[in-house]
Amino acid sequence: MSRVYNFSAGPSMLPEQVLKTAAAEMLEYGTSGQSVMEMSHRSKEYQSIIDAAERDLRDVMNIPDNYAVLFLQGGASTQFAMVPFNLMNKNKKADYIITGQWAKKAYKEAARYGAARAIASSEDKTFSYIPKITPDMIDPDADYVHICMNNTIYGTKWHELPECGNVPLVADISSCILSEPIDVTKFGVLYAGAQKNVAPAGLTIVIIRRDLIGNAMDITPTMLNYATHSENGSMFNTPPCYTIYIAGLVFKWIKELGGLEKMKEINENKAKILYDFLDSSKLFRGTVVAEDRSLMNVPFVTGDEELDAKFVKAAKEAGFVNIKGHRSVGGMRASIYNAMPTEGVVKLVEFMKKFEEENK
Ligand SMILES: *Cc1c(COP(=O)(O)O)cnc(C)c1O
Numbered sequence: 001m002s003r004v005y006n007f008s009a010g011p012s013m014l015p016e017q018v019l020k021t022a023a024a025e026m027l028e029y030g031t032s033g034q035s036v037m038e039m040s041h042r043s044k045e046y047q048s049i050i051d052a053a054e055r056d057l058r059d060v061m062n063i064p065d066n067y068a069v070l071f072l073q074g075g076a077s078t079q080f081a082m083v084p085f086n087l088m089n090k091n092k093k094a095d096y097i098i099t100g101q102w103a104k105k106a107y108k109e110a111a112r113y114g115a116a117r118a119i120a121s122s123e124d125k126t127f128s129y130i131p132k133i134t135p136d137m138i139d140p141d142a143d144y145v146h147i148c149m150n151n152t153i154y155g156t157k158w159h160e161l162p163e164c165g166n167v168p169l170v171a172d173i174s175s176c177i178l179s180e181p182i183d184v185t186k187f188g189v190l191y192a193g194a195q196k197n198v199a200p201a202g203l204t205i206v207i208i209r210r211d212l213i214g215n216a217m218d219i220t221p222t223m224l225n226y227a228t229h230s231e232n233g234s235m236f237n238t239p240p241c242y243t244i245y246i247a248g249l250v251f252k253w254i255k256e257l258g259g260l261e262k263m264k265e266i267n268e269n270k271a272k273i274l275y276d277f278l279d280s281s282k283l284f285r286g287t288v289v290a291e292d293r294s295l296m297n298v299p300f301v302t303g304d305e306e307l308d309a310k311f312v313k314a315a316k317e318a319g320f321v322n323i324k325g326h327r328s329v330g331g332m333r334a335s336i337y338n339a340m341p342t343e344g345v346v347k348l349v350e351f352m353k354k355f356e357e358e359n360k
Contacts, residue, residue, distance in 0.1 A: 002319075003016075004319045004320070004321045005319060005320050005321070005340070005344035005347065005348065006321050006322055006340075007320060007321065007322050007323045007333070007334045007335050007336070007340070007348075008321070008322035008335060009152050009153070009175070009196070009297060009322075009326070009333065009335045010152070010174075010175070010193070010195045010196040010201075010335070011195040011196075011200060011201050012195065012196055012197075012335060012337050012339065012340075013337065013339040013340055014199075014200070014246070014250070014339050015250065015253045015338070015339045016339075017253055018246065018249040018250055018253055018339075021249055022245075022246060022249065029045065030045065032045045036049065036241060036242055036245045037241070037242045039241065041235060041238050041239055041241050042235075046241060049241075049244065049245050049248060050071065050233075050234065050235075050239065050241075050244055050248075052248055053071070053244050053245070053247055053248030053251060054069050054071075056248060056251035056252055056255060057069060057205070057247075057251050059251075059255065060178065060251055060254050060255055060259060060260060061178070061181075061182065061184060061207070061260070062181070062184065063184050063207055064184065064185060066209060066210050066211075067184060067207050067208060067209055067210065068206075068207070068208050068210055068213060068226075068230045069205070069206070069207055070205070070206040070207075070208065070226065070229045070230060070234050071203060071204075071205060071234040071239050071240070071244050071247075072203075072204045072205075072206055072229060072234065072239075073202065073203070073204060073239075073240055074204060075193045075201075075204055076102070076172055076174045076191060076192060076193035076204060077105070077193075078204065078224070079106075079172070079191040079204065079206065080105055080106040080109035080110070081109050081110075081112075081113070081224060082206075082224045082226070083106070083110065083144070083146065083170055083189060083191070084109070084110040084112075084113045084114055084116070085113065085216055085217055085219075085220040085221075085224050085225070086212070086213070086215070086216045086217075086220065086224075086225065086226050087143050087144045087168070087170065087188070087189070087212060087215075088110065088113055088114040088143045088144070088217070089143060089215045089216065089217060090143050090215075091141045091142070091143055092114040092115055092143070093114055093115035093116070093117065093139065093141065093142050093143060094110055094114065094115075094116050094117070094142050094143050094144050094145070094146060095116075095117050095119045095137075095138055095139055095142045095144075095145045095146070095167070096110065096116055096117065096118050096119065096145075096146045097118075097119060097120050097121075097131065097133065097145070097146070097147050097148075097162070098118050098120065098121035098122070098123060099121075099122055099127055099130055099131070099147070099148055099151050099154070099156060099158075100122075100127045100148060100151035100152070100153050100154045100156070101127075101153055101328065102148050102151070102152065102153070102172060102174070103146070103147070103148035103151070103172070104123075106146055106148065106172060107146070110146070113217070114143075117139065117142075119133070119137050119138065119139075120132075120133060120137065122156075126154070126287075126329065127151060127153075127154040127156065128154060128156065128287055128288050128289060128292075129156060129288070129289045129292050130156050130157070130158055130159075130292045133162035133163070134163075135163045135164075135165065138162065138163075138164055138165065138167060139167075140165055140166070140167065142167050143167075143168075144167060144168045144169070144170045144188055144189075145162065145164045145167050145168070145169050145170065146170045146171075146172075147161075147162065147169065147170070147171050147172070148171070148172040149171045149172060149173045149176050150173065150174075150175045150176035150179075150294050150295075150296055150297070151175075151294070151297075152174065152175040152196070152296075152297050152335075153297075153299075153326040153328065153329060153333075154287075154288065154297075154299065154329065155286075155287065155288045155293065155294045155297045155298055155299040155333065156288050156289075156292040156293070156294055157176065157292060157293065157294040157295065157296075158171075159291070159292065161186055168187070168188025168189070168209070168212060169186060169187050169188055170187065170188055170189040170190075170191075171187055171189070171190050171191075172191060172192070173190050173191065173192045174191075174192040174193045174196055175192075175196045175197065175294075175296050175297060175335075175337075176197070176294070176295070176296055177190075177192040177196075177197050177198060177205065178197050178198060178250075178254060178260065178263065178338060179197060179260075179263060179264070179267050179295055179296055179337070179338060180260055180263060180264035180267060180295065181260040181261060181264060182260075184207060187207075187209075188208070188209050188212050189206065189207070189208045189209070189212065190206070190207040190208075191204060191205065191206045191207070192204065192205050194243060194247055196296075196335075196337055197296070197337045197338050197339075198247050198250055199243045199244075199246040199247040199250060200242075200243055200246060201243075202240040202243040203240045203243040203244060203247055205247075206226070206229075208226055208230075210230070212226075213226045213227050213230050214226075214227045222236075223236075223237070254338070263338060264295075266338075266342065267295045267296070267336075267338065268295060269342065270295075270336055270340070270342050270345050271293070271294075271295045271296075271298065271336060271345075273342070273345050273346060273349055274298050274334060274336065274345055274348070274349060275293060275298070277349045277352060277353070278298075278300055281352070281356060282356065283302050283307075283355075283356040283359065283360075284300050284301070284302055284352060284356070285300060285301060285302075285303070286298065286299065286300050287299045287300060287301060287329065287331065295336075296335060296336060296337055297333055297334075297335045297336075298333065298334045298335075298336060299325055299326075299329055299331060299332065299333040300331060300332050300333075300334075301325075301330065301331030301332065302331070305330065307359060308325075308330065308331050308332060310359075311323075311332065311352075311355055312324045312332060314355060315332075315348075315351065315355075318351055320344075320347075320348050320351060322335075323348075334348060
């Protein structure tokens with residue numbers, strides 16, 4: 001068996017220890033005589049799996065009791081509609097900050113249901129920075145403010161949150177969830193597709209302040225109403241059982257590792273290895289302004305498209321896969337989520353140095 005270093009933006013690597021546990025439990029979970037894949041979601045065994053997953057997530061992220069944790073389906077993209085359906089309910093308006101394609105998609109979807117307003121954008125410079133937001137830019141009557149916390153495609157991250165006063169802040173944290181501690185109390189809603197940093201695809205995690213549940217628009221489909229899921233313990237219908245089980249193993253892996261403080265330390269060290277090299281290289285350079293750099297997604301270029309393509313191909317042959325940049329940016333992107341070992345980044349940098357030597 002040989003496993004590659006997978007730098008994909010998602011779905012992405014999972015911790016090897018989690019995969020081994022899942023493999024060992026594949027044919028029989030505990031003494032249940034069956035795989036988690038085959039289990040009724042209404043069984044006692046499964047209830048204890050989903051309960052432990054929620055408990056461990058609350059523990060790891062320090063989620064207070066006045067927030068509900070929901071395990072849903074439909075990906076982060078379904079949240080682009082679910083957020084306005086449930087929150088755009090008082091003044092029917094919301095403020096969006098456009099920091100990339102995902103933020104823009106969220107904004108466009110919300111604009112179908114109410115007065116969504118794009119209050120700032122970094123599109124003028126290919127989303128290579130996070131716009132500065134001052135409190136006067138935010139409508140105090142907005143039902144919420146929406147940001148995309150970590151911009152997966154462009155490699156930027158909000159290191160400081162916008163001041164929103166009493167307006168609830170909603171954040172798409174798909175590509176940075178569990179990468180470092182986050183103060184949940186600063187947000188009305190946090191949501192994330194699981195396939196970047198948590199589990200295989202198929203699960204969406206929503207963390208929502210309970211007072212924001214229960215005021216959905218009349219037209220809201222039952223399945224898109226947060227109340228439907230919070231009132232039924234994420235089991236109004238069949239949940240993505242196996243994906244929740246894997247997520248639970250990942251939460252335990254993070255706990256054993258030392259929690260999110262430790263995760264942050266590892267991630268900062270890992271990202272620094274790559275950024276330091278990019279800053280010193282004569283061939284490669286990062287595309288994002290230094291102060292807004294992401295810990296998770298690192299885009300870079302050589303400045304020559306042919307050389308970029310040559311690098312992507314050579315990297316793949318050397319066991320560094322999915323390092324091609326998003327089609328809208330070009331170049332390369334190394335996604336270095338929690339499960340990417342530091343060793344993978346060290347070896348990638350060694351490989352880049354060698355490539356630079358050979359292509360002077
Ligand atoms: C991947 C991603 C999405 C899309 O997620 P789906 O689960 O595929 O809908 C949305 N937002 C961000 C920030 C992402 O990284």
